[in-house]
Amino acid sequence: MSNIPQIRIPATYMRGGTSKGVFFKLNDLPESCQMPGEARDKLFMRVIGSPDPYAAHIDGMGGATSSTSKCVILSKSSVPEHDVDYLYGQVSIDKAFVDWSGNCGNLSTAAGAFAIHAGLVDPARIPQNGTAVVRIWQANIQKTIIAHVPVTNGQVQETGDFELDGVTFPAAEIVLEFLDPSDDSEDGGSMFPTGNLVDDLEVPGVGTFKATMITAGIPTVFVNAEDIGYTGTELREAINTDQKALARFEQIRVAGALRMGLIKTPEEALTRQHTPKIAFVSAPKEYKASSGKTIGTGDVDLLVRALSMGKLHHAMMGTCAVAIGTAAAVPGTLVNQAAGGGEREAVRFGHPSGTLRVGAQAKLVNGEWTVTKAIMSRSARILMEGWVRVPGDAF
Incomplete structure (x- = not known):
C-alpha cells in the first residue's frame, strides 16, 4: 500500500x-x-x-x-x-x-x-x-x-x-490595458490570418458559414448566431446540455483552427482546447441573464456567446472580450456588423451573465488592420x- x-x-x-x-x-x-x-x-x-x-x-x-x-x-x-x-x-x-x-x-x-x-x-x-x-x-x-x-x-x-x-x-x-494584443506569433503579423475580414468557412459534415477569424486577445472564430440556428440570447443550459450542439461547435472550432493555421491536422485540436475560441454574435435583443436580470435591447450594442474548453462560458473570457472589442472596431467584420457597423472605439455586449464594455483602438496601416490597445475593467x-x-x- x-x-x-x-x-x-x-x-x-x-x-x-x-x-x-x-x-x-x-x-x-x-x-x-x-x-x-x-x-x-x-x-x-x-x-x-x-x-x-x-x-x-x-x-x-x-x-x-x-x-x-x-x-x-x-x-x-x-x-x-x-x-x-x-x-x-x-x-x-x-x-x-x-x-x-x-x-x-x-x-x-x-x-x-x-x-x-x-x-x-x-x-x-x-x-x-x-x-x-x-x-x-x-x-x-x-x-x-x-x-x-x-x-x-x-x-x-x-x-x-x-x-x-x-x-x-x-x-x-482594476483597469487592464492589453497592448498590441494581436497574436502575431501565430500568423506572421496579420491580425486576420486568412487575410479576410469575413470568410466562408467550410466545416466538413456540417456546412459552410460566414466567419470572422481574428487573433487579437486570443485566436477566435466568430460566426453569426442565426447561421447556426441560435438567437444569441442563449444561456449555458441551452448549449451545455446538448451534446450534439457541443460536438458541432467543436467541428466549427477545428475547421477555424485549420483555416487560421493554428493546427496542421484535426487531431492536433485535442491537445489545443484553449485556443482558438468559438463565439457566435447577433444584433441586440432583450433577454434574461442567468442572474434573472433583464438585459434590454438598448442596453447593449450586440450579443455574444462564447465557448471555452468545449462548453458555453457563463460570462465572457477576458481575452475573448479583447477579440470582441477589436473586431467590433474594424468595419466589415461579423462582430462590427452585429453592432450596427461603422467605426467605433468601444462596445457594450451582452453575455449570459449580463453585459461588459470593452474598448479597442484599431487602425489600417499599409493595408493591414492593427490594434494598438484594448481596455477593460475587472476586479x-x-x-x-x-x-x-x-x-x-x-x-
Missing part, C-alpha cells in the same frame, strides 16, 4: 474577473517544476484534481469548469521595463494535459494584484495611496498587459463598489492563501 507523504507548496487561491485560479511564485515551486515540462504539468493537474472522469474536481482545487481549472506562475520579470512575468496554464478537466497556448484575460487582473501581494513589484513603484501601475509580461503570448491596481495604505485595495456581471459581490475596480481578490498539498509522488 502506498504511503508517500504529501508535500506542501506555498500558494494563493484568487478570483480574477469571472475566473478563479491557484497562483504560485516561480521560486516556491518544487525545483523540477520551475521549468516547463512533464513534472510541472503533472503538478498542476494534481493541484486542480485532473483528469477527473467524474468531472467534479472533488479531489483538487478546481471547480470543474473552464473558468475554475487554472494555474498561474509569477516571477520577477525577465523583460526590461516590466515588473513581472505571468505564465498561465489551462488545466483540462477530463484529460491529462495542461494547455499553455494562450492567456487568461480574467486572471490577468489577479496577476497584477498578486504581483504586489507577493512582493514582486519594486516598492518604489507602489504608492501609499492611489493606483499602482503593474507592467506584466504575458509569457504565453509574449505580450504586455498594464494593470492599474488601486492601493490603500500601501496594500492592494480589494473591496469596493465596482460591479462585474458574472461576479456575485462588488469589489475594487480581483484573494480567496485563500497558505499552502496547497499534493502527494509527494504526484509529479
